[in-house]
Amino acid sequence: MAMTPPSAPTPPPISARASKPILTSSNYLSVASHYDRLLSEHYTWMFGGYETKLAQNRCILLRHLPATVAPDTVAVDLGCGPGFQTIPLLELGYKVVAVDASVGMLEELGDEIKTLGIDEKRVRTVEGDLLNFREQIDDGAAGCVVCMGDTPTHLASLEEVREMIRDAHAALRPHGRLILQFRDLTHPLEGTDRFVPVRSDAMTVFTCFLEWERQRDDGAAVEEDGSGARIRVHDLVHIKKGNGTWELCKSWYYKLAMSREWVGQTVKEAGFRVEYGETEHGMELVVGIKEAQ
Ligand SMILES: C[S@@+](CC[C@H](N)C(=O)[O-])C[C@H]1O[C@@H](n2cnc3c(N)ncnc32)[C@H](O)[C@@H]1O
Known part of the structure; x- marks a missing residue:
């Protein structure tokens, strides 16, 4: 059986090999x-x-x-x-x-x-x-x-x-x-078209509201065709509770137009x-x- 010579270098862990x-x-x-x-x-x-x-x-x-x-x-x-x-x-x-x-x-x-x-x-x-x-x-x-x-x-x-x-x-x-x-997402929706019904059933109603930010305040590039613009995506979820009332859960995040x-x-x-x-x-x-x- 071939033996590894004692001087053979130990390979570095993968994380150390990443070149960036x-x-x-x-x-x-x-x-x-x-x-x-x-x-x-x-x-x-x-x-x-x-x-x-x-x-x-x-x-x-x-x-x-x-x-x-x-x-x-x-x-x-x-x-x-x-x-x-x-x-x-x-x-x-x-x-x-x-x-x-x-x-x-x-x-x-x-x-x-x-x-x-x-x-x-x-x-x-x-x-x-x-x-x-x-x-x-x-x-x-x-x-x-x-x-x-x-x-x-x-x-x-x-x-x-x-x-x-x-x-x-x-x-x-x-x-x-x-x-x-x-x-x-390079073609902004306007007005009430920005409210997008996603899915609903007897217990849950999911709606999305999109807001285009045509100017970026963080210096990131926006191309002439709209690539690089960002969109605030608001997710609005109505959930039916046991007592028949509806609870609204909401949160937003950014998406990028390309x-x-x-x-x-x-x-x-x-x-x-x-x-x-x-x-x-x-x-x-x-x-x-x-x-x-
Ligand atoms: C729209 S979902 C797509 C999931 C799946 N590929 C599909 O086809 O449905 C986007 C996923 O990417 C993850 N994600 C977004 N940005 C990320 C990042 N910077 N690093 C790691 N995961 C990220 C989110 O957590 C989410 O699970």
């Missing part, structure tokens, strides 16, 4: 608090249930990822939420690193993994900022990185999105794919070949394919 300083989205704390105080409890219900979202994401991922996956290929799911992409990625054969800011969302994903009887060793859930995901994986090791279900718009600025896209390029191996899915063209161009500038998916469920899909060096 620790960054945090300036929206991180407000997003984590918004989801854990209000949204995570209603999130899956809001979309009509877990199975509905799994079915949608299975179709999308099958369309945009290679049909066969080599054993032990790692996928990174950024802003995994309750796992609407994590579960289909596991089904496709990937091992998954699932990153999210919200404890409530990660707990729901953990429950789902148990319920489905998935081998827990194939998933690593990480409570943390998606701008720091390179601490979790060696450069050049990922088969795919996904940031879907409107997660990219949770970042605070175009600069942060650019950073995440560059990080994905560094993390991916040649031919690896980055999949970004987001709503294009056009499909701005995202596509930024993916290209990071060194990817770009493909555009169809607009589905009100969301844009941009795929970056890392060219072989």
Whole structure:
């Protein structure tokens, strides 16, 4: 048996290998608090249930990822939420690193993994900022990185999105794919159109109110096409109590406006070949394919 010579250097821990300083989205704390105080409890219900979202994401991922996956290929799911992409990625054969800011969302994903009887060793859930995901994986090791279900718009600025896209390029191996899915919020709604009914049933009424901030007071860039503007998203949830009265729960967070063209161009500038998916469920899909060096 080959022996390791005593002088062999010990590999540094992965966190020490990341070649950039620790960054945090300036929206991180407000997003984590918004989801854990209000949204995570209603999130899956809001979309009509877990199975509905799994079915949608299975179709999308099958369309945009290679049909066969080599054993032990790692996928990174950024802003995994309750796992609407994590579960289909596991089904496709990937091992998954699932990153999210919200404890409530990660707990729901953990429950789902148990319920489905998935081998827990194939998933690593990480409570943390998606701008720091390179601490979790060696450069050049990922088969795919996904940031879907409107997660990219949770970042605070175009600069942060650019950073995440560059990080994905560094993390991916040649031919690896980055999949970004987001709503294009560059066309402001006006007046009462800004009140958007999300879902209601006998016990819960979920309404969203959107306020566009066309000028940014923090110096972050806003492009001519509206990319970079931010939107205050107010979530208003009426919940029926046992005595028949309604309680209103409310909280808000920021989302970022980005056009499909701005995202596509930024993916290209990071060194990817770009493909555009169809607009589905009100969301844009941009795929970056890392060219072989
Ligand atoms: C709209 S949900 C999308 C969840 C899931 N991917 C889907 O398709 O439904 C956005 C998720 O991203 C997480 N998130 C937003 N900003 C984040 C950040 N900077 N770091 C980590 N997670 C973040 C939120 O906690 C939330 O679970």
